[in-house]
Amino acid sequence: MLCLLFFLVTAIHAELCQPDGENAFKVRLSIRTALGDNAYAWDTNEEYLFKAMVAFSMRKVPNRETTEISHVLVCNVTQRVSFWFVVTDPLKNHTLPAVEVQTAIRMNRNRINGAFFLNDQTLEFLKIPSTLAPPTDPSVPIWIIIFGVIFCIVIVAVMLLILSGIRQRRRMSKGPTEMDDSEDKCENMITIENGIPCDPLDTKGGHINDAFMTEDERLTPL
Amino acid sequence: MEKARPLWANPLQFVFACISYAVGLGNVWRFPYLCQMYGGGSFLVPYIIMLVVEGMPLLYLELAVGQRMRQGSIGAWRTISPYLGGVGLASVVASFFLSMYYNIINAWAFWYLLHSFQDPLPWSVCPLNSNRTGYDEECEKASSTQYFWYRKTLNISPSIQDSGGVQWEQALCLLLAWLVVYLCILRGTESTGKVVYFTALLPYCVLIIYLVRGLTLHGATNGLAYMFTPKLEQLANPKAWINAATQIFFSLGLGFGSLIAFASYNQPSTNCQKHAIIVSLINSSTSIFASVVTFSIYGFKATFNYESCLNKVILLLTNSFDLEDGFLTASNLEQVKGYLASAFPGKYSEVLPQIRNCSLESELATAVQGTGLSFIVYTEAIKNMAASQLWSVLYFFMLLMLGIGSMLGNTAAILTPLTDSKVISSHLPKEAVSGLVCLVNCVIGLVFTMEAGNYWFDIFNDYAATLPLLLIVLVEIVAVCYVFGLRRFESDLKAMTGRTLNWYWKAMWAGVSPLLIISLFVFYLSDYILTGTLQYQAWDASQGQLVTKDYPLYALAIIGLLVASSTMCIPLVALGTFIVRCLKRGDTPPVA
Numbered sequence: 063m064l065c066l067l068f069f070l071v072t073a074i075h076a077e078l079c080q081p082d083g084e085n086a087f088k089v090r091l092s093i094r095t096a097l098g099d100n101a102y103a104w105d106t107n108e109e110y111l112f113k114a115m116v117a118f119s120m121r122k123v124p125n126r127e128t129t130e131i132s133h134v135l136v137c138n139v140t141q142r143v144s145f146w147f148v149v150t151d152p153l154k155n156h157t158l159p160a161v162e163v164q165t166a167i168r169m170n171r172n173r174i175n176g177a178f179f180l181n182d183q184t185l186e187f188l189k190i191p192s193t194l195a196p197p198t199d200p201s202v203p204i205w206i207i208i209f210g211v212i213f214c215i216v217i218v219a220v221m222l223l224i225l226s227g228i229r230q231r232r233r234m235s236k237g238p239t240e241m242d243d244s245e246d247k248c249e250n251m252i253t254i255e256n257g258i259p260c261d262p263l264d265t266k267g268g269h270i271n272d273a274f275m276t277e278d279e280r281l282t283p284l
Numbered sequence: 285m286e287k288a289r290p291l292w293a294n295p296l297q298f299v300f301a302c303i304s305y306a307v308g309l310g311n312v313w314r315f316p317y318l319c320q321m322y323g324g325g326s327f328l329v330p331y332i333i334m335l336v337v338e339g340m341p342l343l344y345l346e347l348a349v350g351q352r353m354r355q356g357s358i359g360a361w362r363t364i365s366p367y368l369g370g371v372g373l374a375s376v377v378a379s380f381f382l383s384m385y386y387n388i389i390n391a392w393a394f395w396y397l398l399h400s401f402q403d404p405l406p407w408s409v410c411p412l413n414s415n416r417t418g419y420d421e422e423c424e425k426a427s428s429t430q431y432f433w434y435r436k437t438l439n440i441s442p443s444i445q446d447s448g449g450v451q452w453e454q455a456l457c458l459l460l461a462w463l464v465v466y467l468c469i470l471r472g473t474e475s476t477g478k479v480v481y482f483t484a485l486l487p488y489c490v491l492i493i494y495l496v497r498g499l500t501l502h503g504a505t506n507g508l509a510y511m512f513t514p515k516l517e518q519l520a521n522p523k524a525w526i527n528a529a530t531q532i533f534f535s536l537g538l539g540f541g542s543l544i545a546f547a548s549y550n551q552p553s554t555n556c557q558k559h560a561i562i563v564s565l566i567n568s569s570t571s572i573f574a575s576v577v578t579f580s581i582y583g584f585k586a587t588f589n590y591e592s593c594l595n596k597v598i599l600l601l602t603n604s605f606d607l608e609d610g611f612l613t614a615s616n617l618e619q620v621k622g623y624l625a626s627a628f629p630g631k632y633s634e635v636l637p638q639i640r641n642c643s644l645e646s647e648l649a650t651a652v653q654g655t656g657l658s659f660i661v662y663t664e665a666i667k668n669m670a671a672s673q674l675w676s677v678l679y680f681f682m683l684l685m686l687g688i689g690s691m692l693g694n695t696a697a698i699l700t701p702l703t704d705s706k707v708i709s710s711h712l713p714k715e716a717v718s719g720l721v722c723l724v725n726c727v728i729g730l731v732f733t734m735e736a737g738n739y740w741f742d743i744f745n746d747y748a749a750t751l752p753l754l755l756i757v758l759v760e761i762v763a764v765c766y767v768f769g770l771r772r773f774e775s776d777l778k779a780m781t782g783r784t785l786n787w788y789w790k791a792m793w794a795g796v797s798p799l800l801i802i803s804l805f806v807f808y809l810s811d812y813i814l815t816g817t818l819q820y821q822a823w824d825a826s827q828g829q830l831v832t833k834d835y836p837l838y839a840l841a842i843i844g845l846l847v848a849s850s851t852m853c854i855p856l857v858a859l860g861t862f863i864v865r866c867l868k869r870g871d872t873p874p875v876a
Contacts, residue, residue, distance in 0.1 A: 090603065091609070092609045093609060094609045095609060095610065140606040141606065141607070141608040142602065142603075142606040142607065142608060142609060143609065191417045191418075193416055193417070194412050194416055194417070194418070204398075204399075204401055204402055205398035205399050205401070205402075208398050208401060209394075209398050209460065212460065213463070216463045216464055217463065219467055220463065220466060220467050220470065223470050223471060223475070223715075224715055227470075227471065227713070227715055
């Protein structure tokens with residue numbers, strides 16, 4: 063009699079939890095991808111932990127605070143590791159609506175991931191989309207801060223150069239006389255070199271009258 | 285009474301100025317592309333031949349003219365012959381166009397540099413869509429680096445007709461770029477001479493660091509092997525030779541007047557022959573060096589993508605057939621696929637369409653040049669490196685140095701003739717002239733910060749400074765050899781530097797180089813004529829890729845105007861001078 067009851071119960075359970083069953087969700091784990099050499103083997107104890115986590119998530123939903131671990135059914139475990147699960151009501155005759163399970167899992171996703179050392183990509187609940195974390199946006203974008211710094215430095219440098227140029231020119235014109243030979247002017251010139259002050263081959267305009275420039279002699283020496 | 289012409293503090297500054305001008309972005313993003321397209325290692329053969337036959341002679345010519353005439357391009361060519369002042373003017377116009385659009389690249393480099401200080405890098409992840417369940421649609425279809433370039437940086441419009449508004453972030457970066465350039469050219473050679481130490485040397489430091497990092501990356505050897513394997517049959521392809529000649533020509537920055545401007549600040553006795561050889565050799569070796577770095581990065585990126593592709597296939601098969609996690613690896617993939625196909629034919633044929641064929645060669649074969657290489661491909665490789673913020677900062681800093689170095693030359697080409705002219709220099713101090721030039725360029729450059737700005741940038745990049753330059757340099761050679769007289773020029777050089785001119789230079793100037801340039805010119809013209817309508821690549825946000833579109837009529841008109849405005853200077857000024865002379869002398873014809 064008891065055996066018959068046992069078989070009846072497991073049969074009902076089997077019917078409630080089926081691949082593509084009503085309100086059933088498929089879960090896929092990629093433990094080796096996530097942990098490499100530290101990967102643990104997936105056995106019935108891990109399954110028990112999983113059922114506990116799902117029950118924990120369901121207990122946070124209003125009206126479902128009495129969900130027990132035994133109400134979570136797991137079936138079709140493959141080598142992948144993947145399996146299907148459903149959450150049943152306390153009387154175990156029907157499964158809880160998918161929407162409730164979905165909301166519960168989504169809200170506690172981080173805790174579930176943490177229990178298994180996995181993340182959203184390695185512990186997948188198919189058909190339960192995860193909420194992606196938005197990138198942290200500081201109130202003032204970083205690039206504007208750095209831009210402001212560089213901008214100010216450049217403006218200050220430009221101002222300094224312009225002002226020192228103006229000061230130099232004022233000193234030059236206030237200086238000894240206008241008749242200062244080019245030597246002096248050259249020393250105050252913006253160039254630093256201490257080379258030839260006057261240009262021996264100075265052929266710039268001013269010495270050359272364009273109107274007469276065509277013919278033969280330009281400046282062929284000798 | 286004249287102010288003495290400002291001079292470089294020492295010859296090293298002059299060499300560095302030329303190097304920092306010639307070594308620019310083209311070395312980093314055009315040469316590796318050409319190398320890849322035209323036969324890898326075997327492309328070096330036409331490249332070096334063209335360097336010796338075309339690059340060095342033309343560079344020497346420009347430096348010699350500048351050093352001899354001691355004026356900017358307008359004055360120098362007017363001294364050679366008053367009818368040829370138009371050549372100088374054409375150079376200035378071409379330089380003006382170049383500096384207008386070139387600085388936007390520096391603005392983009394600044395933008396990326398400023399954004400490199402975040403963790404994670406903004407181009408490494410796609411932003412989320414509105415209900416936070418997945419990623420933004422455009423970003424999913426393209427890649428995160430393409431999304432960041434086309435949407436966040438350019439905010440590009442679907443076609444050139446939709447101009448959109450000015451993007452304030454880009455406008456700010458452009459303003460900063462122009463301020464930095466202004467800071468460097470403010471005081472003429474004094475400030476430029478100091479800045480070029482940095483802009484010439486720092487890129488090499490970064491390249492060396494990148495070389496070491498690049499060679500140690502996983503998969504770098506794939507890229508290097510791919511690049512350097514010579515495909516000797518490409519030597520028979522005329523396009524390889526033409527592209528080698530064009531690359532040498534444009535890489536050295538001939539014809540803009542910048543080299544003439546730099547050389548005009550030299551001591552007359554400087555040995556410009558030695559400098560010409562040094563600068564052209566350094567320029568070419570930098571190209572080759574940069575392409576070694578680029579190809580190791582390519583190799584890393586291709587290997588990374590190939591392995592991701594394989595992992596995706598593995599995941600797909602593992603999930604579909606519920607195989608044990610970790611069972612499928614890259615090495616047993618083919619065997620297992622065969623087994624699955626025979627054991628579960630029905631299910632396998634369902635999954636088959638989704639399985640992509642992953643091929644390392646097709647990843648390596650994606651050849652990219654220009655802004656796409658730097659801002660999309662390189663960023664994609666950088667985001668996968670460890671400590672990616674550091675590498676990103678270094679890389680964009682290097683791009684910035686290269687770009688600013690070239691800008692110094694461009695602005696020198698414009699400013700030197702302006703400051704040489706007595707009219708302007710007597711009324712305005714040098715700082716004001718530079719400031720005005722920078723301001724005008726900045727305001728016009730705001731066009732490139734609009735949503736359709738990148739399309740206008742491509743127009744300028746392809747047409748403003750290509751064909752006109754060939755013509756300008758051709759007229760330059762002909763002017764020096766035949767109008768001024770090669771013998772006279774030779775004796776002038778000998779008096780100036782004290783060295784006789786080697787027969788090699790004379791042969792090149794008088795014969796080989798003009799012929800080369802004429803053939804390049806003919807090739808370019810025929811290429812334009814044969815392609816018929818000009819087209820451009822537009823970004824389609826819905827598909828997440830580039831599509832080809834035709835230029836509208838007004839864009840074609842502007843292209844024509846760009847090309848005409850610099851080339852027409854030459855005949856117009858010659859004609860104008862002729863008329864003015866005729867009028868001045870009355871009926872007496874001028875003595876030729």
